[in-house]
Amino acid sequence: MLPVNESDWKLFRKRLPEWQERCMEQLAESYAALLAGPGKASDKFWELEKRLRKDKKRVGVVADVSRSEMYYNLLYLLDDKTITLEDLAGFSPDLWERLLALCERHTVRLHWVKGHADNPHNNRCDELAVAESRKYK
Numbered sequence: 001m002l003p004v005n006e007s008d009w010k011l012f013r014k015r016l017p018e019w020q021e022r023c024m025e026q027l028a029e030s031y032a033a034l035l036a037g038p039g040k041a042s043d044k045f046w047e048l049e050k051r052l053r054k055d056k057k058r059v060g061v062v063a064d065v066s067r068s069e070m071y072y073n074l075l076y077l078l079d080d081k082t083i084t085l086e087d088l089a090g091f092s093p094d095l096w097e098r099l100l101a102l103c104e105r106h107t108v109r110l111h112w113v114k115g116h117a118d119n120p121h122n123n124r125c126d127e128l129a130v131a132e133s134r135k136y137k
Contacts, residue, residue: 023060023082
């Protein structure tokens with residue numbers, strides 16, 4: 001877990017609701033465009049239902065607000081284009097350095113996978129996380 005200083009943590013908690021509202025506004029606009037577009041009402045209804053099911057899992061809608069998830073949430077919001085680097089004004093240089101280093105070293109594409117659902121990649125990540133956490137006990 002990357003360390004999070006107190007001022008960054010407070011600022012993150014302050015700004016997250018604003019960012020989530022922005023995300024939901026963008027989603028609402030896309031839903032309105034879908035419903036106003038051409039096509040059968042039933043097709044639009046089912047497409048909307050499918051999008052809602054997927055979108056309600058986004059960090060921009062619901063986030064695990066914990067220090068251990070703060071960098072993940074920021075990366076996800078950046079990757080999802082809910083926020084830009086300009087939205088991170090006011091955060092410490094340390095946070096910026098860590099985020100930029102993560103973005104430079106990795107191609108950040110986040111994909112939610114239901115835990116404990118026999119997904120081989122998720123199971124492997126769980127094994128690695130458990131093994132690593134045991135080093136600190």
